[in-house]
Every structure is written in structure tokens, then in C-alpha cells.
Amino acid sequence: MKIIRVDMAAGKITNQEVVPAFIGMGGRGLTSFYVNKEVPPKCDPLGPENKLVFAPGFLSGSSLVNSSRFSIGAKSPLTGGIKESNVGGTVAVDMASIGISAIIVEGLPEKNRSYILKVDKEGNAVLLDAGGLWGKRTYDLVKSIKETHGENHSITCIGPAGEMQLSAASIQSTDMDGRPCRAAGRGGLGAVMGSKGLKALVVEKTKGKSTQIQDLEAFKSSAKIFAQAVMKDEFSSEVLPALGSAVLVEPINAAGAFPTRNARQGQFEDADKISGETMAQVIKSRGGKTTHKGCSGCIINCSNEFVDEKGTYVTSSLEYETIWSMGGMIGNNDLDAIATLDFLCDDIGLDTMSTGVAIAVAMDAGYKAFGDAKAAIEMVEEVATGSDFGKIIGHGPARVGKHFNNDRVPVIKGQSIAAYDPRAIQGMAVTYATSPMGGDHTAGWVVESNLEAFGGTLDPFSAKGQVEVSRNAQLHMAVVDTVGICDFAQTGFGAPDGLENVCKMIRAKSGKPFSAEDWNTTGKKIIRIELEFNKNAGFTKELDRLPKMFYEEPLPPHNKVVVISDEEMDTTFNF
Amino acid sequence: MNLNVKLYGTLSSLLDDYNHQEGLDVTIPEDTSIQDLLVHLNLEPDGIGMIFMDGMPAKKKARLKQGARITIFQPIFGG
Ligand code: SF4
Numbered sequence: 001m002k003i004i005r006v007d008m009a010a011g012k013i014t015n016q017e018v019v020p021a022f023i024g025m026g027g028r029g030l031t032s033f034y035v036n037k038e039v040p041p042k043c044d045p046l047g048p049e050n051k052l053v054f055a056p057g058f059l060s061g062s063s064l065v066n067s068s069r070f071s072i073g074a075k076s077p078l079t080g081g082i083k084e085s086n087v088g089g090t091v092a093v094d095m096a097s098i099g100i101s102a103i104i105v106e107g108l109p110e111k112n113r114s115y116i117l118k119v120d121k122e123g124n125a126v127l128l129d130a131g132g133l134w135g136k137r138t139y140d141l142v143k144s145i146k147e148t149h150g151e152n153h154s155i156t157c158i159g160p161a162g163e164m165q166l167s168a169a170s171i172q173s174t175d176m177d178g179r180p181c182r183a184a185g186r187g188g189l190g191a192v193m194g195s196k197g198l199k200a201l202v203v204e205k206t207k208g209k210s211t212q213i214q215d216l217e218a219f220k221s222s223a224k225i226f227a228q229a230v231m232k233d234e235f236s237s238e239v240l241p242a243l244g245s246a247v248l249v250e251p252i253n254a255a256g257a258f259p260t261r262n263a264r265q266g267q268f269e270d271a272d273k274i275s276g277e278t279m280a281q282v283i284k285s286r287g288g289k290t291t292h293k294g295c296s297g298c299i300i301n302c303s304n305e306f307v308d309e310k311g312t313y314v315t316s317s318l319e320y321e322t323i324w325s326m327g328g329m330i331g332n333n334d335l336d337a338i339a340t341l342d343f344l345c346d347d348i349g350l351d352t353m354s355t356g357v358a359i360a361v362a363m364d365a366g367y368k369a370f371g372d373a374k375a376a377i378e379m380v381e382e383v384a385t386g387s388d389f390g391k392i393i394g395h396g397p398a399r400v401g402k403h404f405n406n407d408r409v410p411v412i413k414g415q416s417i418a419a420y421d422p423r424a425i426q427g428m429a430v431t432y433a434t435s436p437m438g439g440d441h442t443a444g445w446v447v448e449s450n451l452e453a454f455g456g457t458l459d460p461f462s463a464k465g466q467v468e469v470s471r472n473a474q475l476h477m478a479v480v481d482t483v484g485i486c487d488f489a490q491t492g493f494g495a496p497d498g499l500e501n502v503c504k505m506i507r508a509k510s511g512k513p514f515s516a517e518d519w520n521t522t523g524k525k526i527i528r529i530e531l532e533f534n535k536n537a538g539f540t541k542e543l544d545r546l547p548k549m550f551y552e553e554p555l556p557p558h559n560k561v562v563v564i565s566d567e568e569m570d571t572t573f574n575f
Numbered sequence: 576m577n578l579n580v581k582l583y584g585t586l587s588s589l590l591d592d593y594n595h596q597e598g599l600d601v602t603i604p605e606d607t608s609i610q611d612l613l614v615h616l617n618l619e620p621d622g623i624g625m626i627f628m629d630g631m632p633a634k635k636k637a638r639l640k641q642g643a644r645i646t647i648f649q650p651i652f653g654g
Contacts, residue, residue, distance in 0.1 A: 234622055234649065234650075235651065235652050236652070238585050239584045242585050243584065243585070245653055247651070248651055248653055250583045250584075251583065251624070251625055251648040254625070254627045254630065254646050254648070255625070255627070255632065267630075277583065277584075277595065445653055447653065448652060451624075451625050451632065452624045452651075487652075487653060488652065488653070490652065491652060
């Protein structure tokens, strides 16, 4: 396995070995390690010292199902701290199969130069002039690249938002059907890619190849056990394929934890119009696809293909978080408008969450009425025009709040919360506040331990036990994001001795010892590295707090506020 | 007593004649619990993640209230 370094200033590409201390790492572990080691923490995220690191998960490219997450890391222009955002699609498997552990993009190009980075199936990388590709939206871009280079490529790219270096810019990556609908949305990494003048990373597909495994037999038998557990679990084998992650709309709304109208309410009265159940019906009646494979090696198929009344494609992988940010959060009950907004964000290269929340903050300030879907679409389109106001929206909620002098901005370290209100799920308050990534739901999703009261676990309105579940979830997720397993396939850990079974695969791949204990230490090691970077960037524990709206405004219908004290927050990473 | 029950996710496919708009009207003896309701509906507790009674999370042993709206969800997982 090798590292490819791309110097954008000199246009030079070099191949290297992975640093010995980090052999056996992939994904987030690798991106965070390189960012912390090589990026000066106080540097300008859009300047020459920042580096953009792409790394497939450690188990990507193997026979393990649902292991195709692709991590992208850098210093974030949105949070000012370290960032890892990961995306599915096909690129992780292709890169890992060629034998590439990471691509590190450094330096800034000469003024007005832009490139695409092409990697062929032998692993040779070249920088090509982007020429007329610069300026294109992602769907059009992907079409052009395929016309020139052939269908057979995974394309990871930015749209106009990334080119303009806006802080809510995403990096989009192509799915199984070659559409740029999968997003590494968070943290404004698209802006970093834009600052490097890199329009797209184009990786040739490698049919039949797979990543190197030391003990193939042992790996295969564990991978089989994992896949069986995924298929045995109702949620991953039945619910997700039928309804996608949108199945969460109704239960989270029922729990009063669905942030509505810029988190003024915890329930959206029209949730049933935008629910997973309704979406599935709509898609079916129009001849779209409710079950769709988005990523290589997926056996869950949580993705979908949303079509309009005429049956024409609108967008793919319309997910829960987007249905929230472009639906309830802006008071919009029009599922078709949500689908259009999802497509526009993918096409312009914007994080649907940061963008939806930015619109919500603008609406909250009275710029337009909540529920005005047409205005929301216009705002997103305006981002692409590069107008002053478009740029304000494209920089995300905090910038919008400043512009309108509205302090009701649900961000932590500059990054917006996701579709779970921390006042109704206190554990999410801990994750949002303390994750080195800023307001982030995937960093430590503790919804089930808070809401599955039926079995009797935690009280979602009480602080009790919340720090601990969030800590454990965050440490666990750091490693999940390192091995590259999809969040939804975590039901595979439900196999008997599930964690040990995954550790077996790590051992079989690397040929080195790796125990369940090592899993935990690895999680700690990664979080420590990330905290260290943030500290050196100037972060203090005062940033591990939620905005005051969450402590002061009771959230209907339960009328609760966040009750986790600052002292408790500060014990989250006391290891 | 009478209750109105709504099922979410793929649970509704387990019951015949279930209409999601209207929910299911259920008549059940007085002084029964959520657990009894599940037995009454023939729903496996393992396949259930969350139950809300009139919008509040309800545990297995919670007593049912006359006229309550019960919503039943599958276990969820995400991120
Ligand atoms: S479950 Fe969804 S996100 Fe996960 S690998 Fe499959 S399609 Fe991709």
C-alpha cells in the first residue's frame, strides 16, 4: 500500500510508503494522523499550508460488505479545527484495490490554474489541466469527464461552491450509477479542494482486483459472519431497503426531537408529508426506486431514486438528514421541493445540512417566511451565482446569523447540528458539544440509547449516563470511520462476539495482532490526535458548549432545555 | 377501553387491513399495559424499538389510558 503526494505548486507527484507508526490504519485514523502531523494548526485553511487527505477505510476493497467509506481530512474552514468527513460511493474500493492508502494534496497552484488528478488502475497518478471543466456543476462535470476518460471511473469532485471556497462546500462522489450524489458534506472540505485548484479526483475502476489481505481464509470467514448479522437484523435487511434512513422522520418527530423552524419546535405538524413511509409511497407510485444500491459492496441498499410526477429523475439517496434540513428545519412540507433542494446541493456542491440550517437561520430572521420552498430553492440557486448574498448562504449558518444579527444559530464550533434536537435527546448534546468535528451526529450517534425507552435504557431528558454513552459512541465511531464500515451496517457488530469478529478481519488484513482492547485504544488515540490539533489551533473548552438557545429556550412539546452541565461536558474525554 | 394504534416503518405490513391514515382502532380490557397491547396485536417485542402514548415515550409496563393514541416504531439505527 502506498501514499501519493501531490504538490499543487510544483505540479509534482511522488509515491511514498505509509509512515511505519501508521501501518494498519486507514480512513479517519489516517487522515487525522497526517493532518495533525503535517498541517500547522494555526494555518489558513485555504492557504498553502493546509493539506487535503483522501483515504479509503482500512477494510475497503476487501470482501467485507458495506466497507466502502472514503475519508477526507484537512483543517476545516468552517470550524477552524481538524476535520474528517466521509462518503460512500465507489471510490474507496477502487483506490484501496489499486493499493493506495492515501492521497495527500498540498500547496496551492499558480493563480488561475486548475486541475484534475487522474489515477489509473496501475496506481499511476497524473495532474491534468482542468480547462473548461472549472466552473461546471457536478452532474455536468461528471458527464464531461466520462466523455473524455471513459465511463469506468469513480469521480470525487467539487461544484461551484467549492470553487468559490465557501465554508459549506461539500466534496461529492459518484455512486454505483456514476452520479455525484454522495457527499462528504461536513466541514467545508469542498472549499479546501477548491483552494487547491483541484476540480476532481478521477480514479479508474478496477474490476476483479481487491486490496491485499494477509490471511484470506480467516478474513473471508469473518466477513461472512458479519454479513449474516447485517442480513439478520430487521433494520438493515428490511426497514432501510424499504424506506431508507428517512424512516427516522416519524420516530424522531414523535419523540419531539425533530428540530423544526430553526429549532423553535421539536415536532413538525406535517412530518407525515415528508416521512420515509410517505416518500416510499410517492416514489413507488411514480415508478422510481425505493431500494437502491448506493455504494460498492452494499447489501443493505438504503439509497433511493426520487422521480417527479412524470417519472423523470430528480435526485438519488435522499436521506433523513436532508429531509430534515430542507424540510422541517425550514418549515417546508413539500417533498418534491426537498428532492429538488437535495439535487441542487449535490449539483452545486453544498452540504445539505449546513445549507438548510443557513436558510433556516435566514428565515428565522424574517428574510423569508418559514415554509417558503420557492424562496429556499432561490437561495440555493443564488449560491451558485456567486452574489454577495449567495456567498453568505454558502458560508453556512454562522455567517448568515451574523449577517442578519440573529443569534439563534444552532452551530457548535461553527458547524450546524443535525436532525436531532439536543434538548430532547440529551446524549446528542454531549456529542455535538464535544466532538472534535464540531456539531456532528455521526461522530457519536446515541439516539437509540436515549429513545428506545421501550426496552428501558436512558432518560432522554436527563443528564444521567449521557456523557458516558456519548464518549463510548465517539470512541467507537472513530474506529468505525477508520476501518470504513458504513454506519448502517453496524448491525454487523451484532454477530456473536461481533467486535472480536471485526478485529479478526483487521488482523487478517494486516497480519499483525489487533484485539478488542486495541480497538478501544485506537479510538482513544484518534480522538487524542484530533483534540491535540484543535488545542494547538487555539480551541478551548469554552468551545465545547452549545449555543445558548439550547440552554435557555425550552423546546416544545416537552419544554425541556439541555441539562448537561459544563463540568460534565468537560469530563467527556478525561482519559 | 378504546385506543388508536399507528404502526411505522415496515411494521404495518404485519397487520391485515391496516390503514395508516386512520390507524387501527383497538378495544382492549381495562387495566392493561403496553406489553398486553403487543400481545393483543401479535407483535414481537424484539421487533419494537419505541412506543409512544399520547406523544410521550412509554415503557413496557406503562398502563394504557382510555382513548390514548399509541404509536409504535421499530428499533432504529443510524448516524
Ligand atoms: S447502506 Fe446506504 S450508505 Fe451504507 S453502503 Fe449501502 S447504500 Fe451506502
